[in-house]
Amino acid sequence: MIKSLIISISILFGVHEMQSQADTIRVLFLGNSYTQGNNLPQLVEDLSTAEGKTLITNRNTPGGHTLDGHSTNTSSLQKIRQGNWDYVVLQEQSQIPTIDFYRYGFMYPAAERLSDSIKKYNPCANVAMFMTWGRQLGGQQCDGSGSHCSPVFMDFSHMQDSLESAYTQIADSINAYVAPVGISWKSVIEDTSIVLHTADQSHPNLNGSYLAACTFYATFWKEPVSGNTFTSGLSPSFANYLQSKADSVVFQASTSWNHDIDEPKASFTWSQNQDTVWFTNLSSGLSPMMYNWDFDDGSSSSVEHPVHVYAANGNYDVSLQTVYCNRSDSTTNQINIGLITQLENPKDKSSYIHWEKSNNDLIIKNLSQQDVAVALYDLAGRILVQFKCPAKGTSNVSKELIQADFVLVRVVQAHSKEVVYNQWVNF
Incomplete structure (x- = not known):
């Protein structure tokens, strides 16, 4: 981690024997319309197929659903109990992580309950927290009654910083991967005038979902997505740009996003x-x-x-x-x-x-x-x-x-x- 006639010598570096990544991965997505939009799981499947790999996905993505909702949702729990998942992706409702009342009172306890259930029925599965993206113009986020609100976010990046903090904190707490989709979005938005949101300034357009799929590909397979021939109808040069942005985020030197935690x-x-x-x-x-x-x-x-x-x-x-x-x-x-x-x-x-x-x-x-x-x-x-x-x-x-x-x-x-x-x- 050599021989000596006097005393023992420690080998400084261990011999890494991780088995090569299998060519088939099974993923369960639990989220809402951010995951369902543009059929994100299918986009990740298609990127995998283009590289000769097999990604088998299942999902439960009711509109507006929260992790607290998934923790008691019969369909979500039944899919978890099916077992044999390599990854289970957890995506919180887009505003909850930015509002302290809901982040600490609902999101984190629900993520812990879901993680416990996932590990019970899938001992070798990795939980992956789907870090979502901020609203296009930022702004204050409140619940329906206006009783609990976030700070006033000055712009997209300001809100994204809050989302990053929320997702990385809970991922560290439950020993989960982070799929840093929101950071991939931030990298593109701060670099160009490319639009990733739909007209509602919240949901993803195809550009945004393709970038999310590239981020998930690199996260699941632990290899760069750049050069992938599946473009989902985007121009090859534009698709390659989004691929390179996803790779630069997932494989950046400053953080592993817990991708080595297993x-x-x-x-x-x-x-x-x-x-x-x-x-x-x-x-x-x-x-x-x-x-x-x-x-x-x-x-x-x-x-x-x-x-x-x-x-x-x-x-x-x-x-x-x-x-x-x-x-x-x-x-x-x-x-x-x-x-x-x-x-x-x-x-x-x-x-x-x-x-x-x-x-x-x-x-x-x-x-x-x-x-x-x-x-x-x-x-x-x-x-x-x-x-x-x-x-x-x-x-x-x-x-x-x-x-x-x-x-x-x-x-x-x-x-x-x-x-x-x-x-x-x-x-």
Whole structure:
């Protein structure tokens, strides 16, 4: 995430083993006329077909419907319970996210309820929040009675900023994707005089729906839509412009829109006392997560934080594979069991390591920008404890674990395998 006769070296970068994206994706759209307009799901299907891919969609899109309404809608809940969805898209009514009373009191609780139901019946599905677009001229948004209103938005972009905040906040809260359609619209509107709204200044014309479809294509397939031959009757040059705008938003460097939230990251550290190793799993990702450990001695484990006892001295390449649904990631670290054959002459590179004693602890601070492997040896050359210290990190070693008064602290830089610190310490 290499071998050494002295101590284990952590491989800095894990080997990414995510399976290639399947050529068939199933998507359920829950929204209203913004999703239904110009048959948006079909546009995404047609973009997929043009690239030799299969997108199977279903929908429930009653006019003016809210997420709160979908959370109790018999048809919506029945479609969720059918299962086998790769994505379930949630689109809120266009004004609700901008009005605090409805955003916090209705939109967010409903999104949480829907997400819980989606995960219950589709454990591997991704929830995708359909970030909609602002009104063409902005303006204040109020409910029918005028009791609850948004701020007065000066223009489209001002309202879009409020929508972006609402959708990204709830997506972060429920571990959902964001389909940043509204940001794609903003990119076009601020760049040109192209009109994406219909005459009502709210709903999308074909330009707007095609741009939304391009954004969804890039979100679902995780690949650029630029160059796609399906244009829905738009001129090829204009369609390509909208495609490029969608790509620039979805794949911008400043945010992932949570599109990597379902990709597990394997990581672990360990502590050691002679032939016994305690592994701490630091992997990140969504539940349900599975773990496959290989201890390189014929033994394995699926426990999250295993303890392993080695029967023989030697160097062991311990690997951890972290699996979430059809995605996985792996990392390997080498662990040394037994005696070191020779102690090098002490050397000190204080720009890498600083140590200090506090009560019964030895505090080791990694001052470098690289992960390092740390090992402590007794006077006989036996390894007492071994662990990885991350870049700019701090590790504490208890004397109760070491049970020695005089130890050799040896540090190896993970990438270059260079011994960067080798000093005796009076514990």
